[in-house]
Amino acid sequence: MTVLLVGTVIFSYGQSSTATYKEDFKPSSVNQQGKVYPQVNSEGCVRAQILAPEAHHVRLDIGGVKYEMTKDEKGLWTGTSAPQDEGFHYYQLNIDGASVPDPGTTYFYGAGRLGSGIEIPAHDEEFYALKDVPHGLVSEKTYFSKLTASWRRCFVYTPPGYEKDLSKRYPVLYLQHGSFEDETGWASQGKADLILDNLIASGKASPMIIVMDNGYAYKPQAVGEAPPAGRPVSIFEDVLIQEIIPMIDGTFRTKADRTNRAIAGLSMGANQTMRIIMNHLDVFSNYGGFSGTSNYPSTDPIDVNSFLNGAFKNGKEVNQKIKVFWLGLGTKEPNPFPGSVGAFKKMLDQQGIAYHYYESEKTAHEWLTWRRCLKEYASKIFK
Amino acid sequence: MTVLLVGTVIFSYGQSSTATYKEDFKPSSVNQQGKVYPQVNSEGCVRAQILAPEAHHVRLDIGGVKYEMTKDEKGLWTGTSAPQDEGFHYYQLNIDGASVPDPGTTYFYGAGRLGSGIEIPAHDEEFYALKDVPHGLVSEKTYFSKLTASWRRCFVYTPPGYEKDLSKRYPVLYLQHGSFEDETGWASQGKADLILDNLIASGKASPMIIVMDNGYAYKPQAVGEAPPAGRPVSIFEDVLIQEIIPMIDGTFRTKADRTNRAIAGLSMGANQTMRIIMNHLDVFSNYGGFSGTSNYPSTDPIDVNSFLNGAFKNGKEVNQKIKVFWLGLGTKEPNPFPGSVGAFKKMLDQQGIAYHYYESEKTAHEWLTWRRCLKEYASKIFK
Numbered sequence: 001m002t003v004l005l006v007g008t009v010i011f012s013y014g015q016s017s018t019a020t021y022k023e024d025f026k027p028s029s030v031n032q033q034g035k036v037y038p039q040v041n042s043e044g045c046v047r048a049q050i051l052a053p054e055a056h057h058v059r060l061d062i063g064g065v066k067y068e069m070t071k072d073e074k075g076l077w078t079g080t081s082a083p084q085d086e087g088f089h090y091y092q093l094n095i096d097g098a099s100v101p102d103p104g105t106t107y108f109y110g111a112g113r114l115g116s117g118i119e120i121p122a123h124d125e126e127f128y129a130l131k132d133v134p135h136g137l138v139s140e141k142t143y144f145s146k147l148t149a150s151w152r153r154c155f156v157y158t159p160p161g162y163e164k165d166l167s168k169r170y171p172v173l174y175l176q177h178g179s180f181e182d183e184t185g186w187a188s189q190g191k192a193d194l195i196l197d198n199l200i201a202s203g204k205a206s207p208m209i210i211v212m213d214n215g216y217a218y219k220p221q222a223v224g225e226a227p228p229a230g231r232p233v234s235i236f237e238d239v240l241i242q243e244i245i246p247m248i249d250g251t252f253r254t255k256a257d258r259t260n261r262a263i264a265g266l267s268m269g270a271n272q273t274m275r276i277i278m279n280h281l282d283v284f285s286n287y288g289g290f291s292g293t294s295n296y297p298s299t300d301p302i303d304v305n306s307f308l309n310g311a312f313k314n315g316k317e318v319n320q321k322i323k324v325f326w327l328g329l330g331t332k333e334p335n336p337f338p339g340s341v342g343a344f345k346k347m348l349d350q351q352g353i354a355y356h357y358y359e360s361e362k363t364a365h366e367w368l369t370w371r372r373c374l375k376e377y378a379s380k381i382f383k
Numbered sequence: 384m385t386v387l388l389v390g391t392v393i394f395s396y397g398q399s400s401t402a403t404y405k406e407d408f409k410p411s412s413v414n415q416q417g418k419v420y421p422q423v424n425s426e427g428c429v430r431a432q433i434l435a436p437e438a439h440h441v442r443l444d445i446g447g448v449k450y451e452m453t454k455d456e457k458g459l460w461t462g463t464s465a466p467q468d469e470g471f472h473y474y475q476l477n478i479d480g481a482s483v484p485d486p487g488t489t490y491f492y493g494a495g496r497l498g499s500g501i502e503i504p505a506h507d508e509e510f511y512a513l514k515d516v517p518h519g520l521v522s523e524k525t526y527f528s529k530l531t532a533s534w535r536r537c538f539v540y541t542p543p544g545y546e547k548d549l550s551k552r553y554p555v556l557y558l559q560h561g562s563f564e565d566e567t568g569w570a571s572q573g574k575a576d577l578i579l580d581n582l583i584a585s586g587k588a589s590p591m592i593i594v595m596d597n598g599y600a601y602k603p604q605a606v607g608e609a610p611p612a613g614r615p616v617s618i619f620e621d622v623l624i625q626e627i628i629p630m631i632d633g634t635f636r637t638k639a640d641r642t643n644r645a646i647a648g649l650s651m652g653a654n655q656t657m658r659i660i661m662n663h664l665d666v667f668s669n670y671g672g673f674s675g676t677s678n679y680p681s682t683d684p685i686d687v688n689s690f691l692n693g694a695f696k697n698g699k700e701v702n703q704k705i706k707v708f709w710l711g712l713g714t715k716e717p718n719p720f721p722g723s724v725g726a727f728k729k730m731l732d733q734q735g736i737a738y739h740y741y742e743s744e745k746t747a748h749e750w751l752t753w754r755r756c757l758k759e760y761a762s763k764i765f766k
Binding site: 032033034050051052053054055056057058075093095096097098099101103106107112113114115130132135137138139140141142143144151156163166182251252253 | 415416417433434435436437438439440441458476478479480481482483484486489490495496497498513515518520521522523524525526527534539546549565634635636
């Protein structure tokens with residue numbers, strides 16, 4: 001039996017039970033201007049609402065967990081989720097079997113599509129808040145890639161002051177997204193620009209340029225050629241080294257040498273960028289792996305002779321070449337991430353390779369983990 | 384009776400009749416990556432598709448006209464519109480009474496919300512196509528407005544070469560959106576960056592900076608103060624003159640004088656910017672009104688003594704002060720636009736004020752009209 005308290009409402013909860021919610025719901029910070037729903041309460045519950053008078057089955061779907069919504073006499077459906085982790089989550093509505101974005105939110109590219117997002121206020125959200133500090137610019141750069149025979153796009157963060165002192169040059173961080181995400185992620189749900197603005201304002205990070213490109217890149221298929229069997233082979237490494245870096249160095253006032261270049265990525269991007277730096281120690285001198293390593297998805301002990309063609313065999317040389325070797329992981333990440341990163345760390349320990357290891361408290365394989373990783377990593381490089 | 388031809392399909396058409404379509408549908412150019420629907424055929428018909436197995440009534444809604452969709456045995460709904468005008472249109476799907484974005488498209492801010500868009504290829508689309516020419520940058524600039532007590536944002540186009548010759552300064556066009564749109568419109572569905580890239584590459588326009596800000600700006604409401612009765616009073620003019628222009632001149636390498644400043648806008652933006660230039664002839668020397676004038680929505684003859692405080696009374700002075708006075712309109716625009724712009728032109732004629740007048744063939748109050756207007760207007764200014 002449930003007691004109905006003043007200021008609380010009973011809704012169906014998850015798939016079956018009923019629950020009460022703390023009735024201090026506020027509009028999500030990433031709603032479209034003027035949109036009152038979705039809302040979030042102080043327990044991290046998400047409440048969505050949509051007018052669908054003719055519908056007979058509407059659900060709120062956050063991270064694959066579906067919450068039943070209920071209809072009032074005007075055809076307005078309302079539903080509330082269980083408490084969510086602090087930070088950003090992708091979600092959608094399901095209206096009579098159709099999975100659609102919630103018309104109340106702004107949209108974010110993830111899970112292979114532009115969809116709704118919700119922001120659960122985090123206790124440490126100040127580090128990515130829009131504050132009264134000098135702000136850098138985020139620029140959209142369109143360029144033609146000969147290797148992929150296609151137009152590509154990247155977003156480039158230039159730090160506050162970039163437009164003022166035109167003689168100054170800056171180090172560059174190449175920062176990659178995860179699988180089924182794209183070049184928009186880091187400057188949108190990643191809040192990379194605000195994180196750097198705040199770090200630079202407080203003197204915790206050196207002013208730097210950040211390049212956020214798309215990690216998917218494939219050879220063009222010749223006319224009449226049969227499509228390749230299985231997964232196409234990524235040529236992102238070639239695109240980055242042969243096309244993106246020269247284009248960035250030719251467009252922005254960069255310090256164009258290995259000591260002033262860092263590379264980092266999240267999940268698939270962590271895997272990709274580790275391979276890239278180990279193949280190009282002449283190009284980069286700092287690595288950041290956020291929730292990922294190149295041995296993914298294996299959790300087995302790493303054979304240092306064969307892994308990445310023996311790139312970690314000579315631990316002393318790795319220590320000499322890589323100034324900052326940085327790994328981060330959320331404490332709530334599912335397998336195989338902890339096992340896989342754990343096996344990688346064990347190998348580094350055995351090889352005597354120095355590294356930083358950071359754990360994001362109470363976050364899973366999601367953007368608050370990666371915002372925190374960027375904050376920590378960006379504070380260490382180019383010093 | 385309808386004859387079913389090979390290669391054609393019969394669908395319900397508009398609200399009632401049936402029709403056949405030319406079966407040469409192709410995915411819309413503004414779809415999300417990899418999304419096959421919506422599609423457009425060579426007649427300008429739009430075909431949408433959505434999986435909604437439990438739904439019983441799904442419609443495609445383009446510009447308020449609703450087209451019934453039909454369901455197959457797998458729960459996939461398909462519907463096709465009547466031929467649409469060339470260019471860009473906002474649209475949405477309606478699933479059992481819920482109006483939602485189509486999950487197949489990218490999203491555009493218009494009609495007061497982020498929603499789906501569709502691109503009907505235009506016979507003259509080359510002028511806004513992504514081509515192998517040097518490309519400028521579009522930067523997102525966040526700034527705090529003291530007048531509105533809020534964070535605001537603008538997008539700034541800097542032309543190709545801006546990053547190369549650091550001694551060069553550029554003229555600036557301030558370019559405004561229409562009602563229920565925002566600062567994202569011109570560089571997204573407006574394709575302002577591509578239009579300028581192409582014009583500059585062909586030598587038809589001078590390299591310029593374009594600033595695209597949000598035309599909605601209001602005084603903050605004091606704590607405890609009652610909300611104003613009726614519509615709040617816009618303070619965009621003050622924000623532009625006192626905050627945006629100094630911020631732009633302080634951030635970018637502008638030529639900061641009236642001869643090197645132009646202002647233009649579409650619809651509501653045309654109305655706003657005409658008032659602004661006539662109040663600030665010391666700040667701007669070029670005006671562009673795309674589908675709008677400040678006498679809107681009136682179609683009555685203009686009383687030159689009272690209109691905009693007599694700003695057009697002295698035609699000779701207006702001719703001296705405004706180098707390019709430019710007006711544009713689509714031939715399919717609904718009332719009161721033709722009548723209102725017509726009355727305004729008559730006043731200019733009577734006052735002996737020189738102006739350019741352009742008509743966009745076979746387009747209505749939509750973005751292809753405004754893309755064409757920008758192309759024509761940008762070719763005339765700063766010469």
